[in-house]
């Protein structure tokens with residue numbers, strides 16, 4: 587068992603960290619305040635090739651491993667930034683990579699790798715379906731060589747900053763399938779060509795996430811927008827979930843470390859009752875506990891990523907890493923907020939922004955309750971609870 591990172595992994599961390607240093611806390615604060623997309627940051631990241639990390643070299647990417655991708659996203663959040671602005675490119679890619687046809691991959695992946703096209707948006711969640719994805723109502727009907735899609739999505743993030751949308755739609759109605767997870771299909775929608783049939787209405791949220799409600803009205807896409815086989819879209823999505831869990835947990839680990847470092851530094855400097863507040867166990871213990879939780883989650887994330895890269899089953903580890911890391915980041919955020927007292931609420935210290943951002947991952951892309959259900963059912967053999 588070897589807990590050391592390779593030279594290459596250390597180089598990735600160093601290079602991403604240097605790039606992030608050009609976009610400091612103030613840059614992110616201003617993006618948050620103006621609800622602006624961190625365009626310059628995402629461009630710099632694309633130009634440096636980091637967003638193409640997981641695309642195989644034959645399609646113009648770097649062909650790096652999941653562990654490398656994890657380090658990239660972790661370092662962005664550890665630097666004080668927010669990888670959510672661009673992480674979907676790494677998550678959503680998995681469905682195209684694993685299940686897309688050769689023609690689709692050759693058409694899109696090199697242009698995504700070069701930064702010419704962005705694949706940042708994915709539309710799964712619907713208002714009436716929520717966590718029960720098979721209840722989605724968006725429907726794609728075959729019409730000759732095309733599909734005509736109608737329906738709507740909610741919480742589709744980064745829509746305005748993406749050229750491509752990965753869209754899940756039913757191709758067989760819910761009440762006509764034997765298993766409810768059947769009869770859904772995945773489409774790669776080129777928004778530059780077909781975007782007019784989709785109306786996006788921004789949803790105001792407590793974080794700068796650029797999320798939208800989509801109204802889809804007779805969106806006509808060619809048959810070759812379909813990924814893989816018709817009716818298997820949900821299974822394709824499931825097969826990319828482990829990657830998503832590992833990458834999300836990495837962002838949370840980055841957040842957690844940021845909180846712990848900021849809290850410890852502030853606790854050492856802030857003097858009240860004529861001594862550093864960090865001398866009080868009531869201040870230092872929560873930071874120490876959060877540090878342990880973050881580092882324990884980081885080990886589970888490493889195990890999950892190592893298994894993933896070795897092509898071994900990692901569903902249990904990926905889910906546990908997602909839960910542990912997102913809860914640890916939240917614990918660390920709370921410790922930081924408490925350490926800073928009233929100053930935690932001011933924008934000047936950036937803790938309140940990171941605290942709001944870190945909270946998201948307990949709920950999205952999957953809520954931690956559903957991760958607990960997975961662990962209970964699949965790892966412990968308990969009855970399915972829903």
Ligand SMILES: Cc1cc2nc3c(=O)[nH]c(=O)nc-3n(C[C@H](O)[C@H](O)[C@H](O)COP(=O)(O)OP(=O)(O)OC[C@H]3O[C@@H](n4cnc5c(N)ncnc54)[C@H](O)[C@@H]3O)c2cc1C
Nearest residue numbers: 708709710711716717741742743795950951952953955972
């Ligand atoms: C800022 C933001 C960005 C997002 N971006 C995207 C995106 O780009 N694309 C996309 O498709 N979606 C996106 N989402 C949606 C996100 O994935 C969902 O919000 C999330 O999966 C939960 O679904 P829901 O909100 O419908 O909650 P619901 O399913 O309504 O659940 C509500 C609560 O009930 C709990 N619950 C429900 N059923 C059970 C059960 N059986 N057992 C225990 N607890 C249960 C849940 O854990 C949750 O706490 C985003 C959400 C947010 C907030």
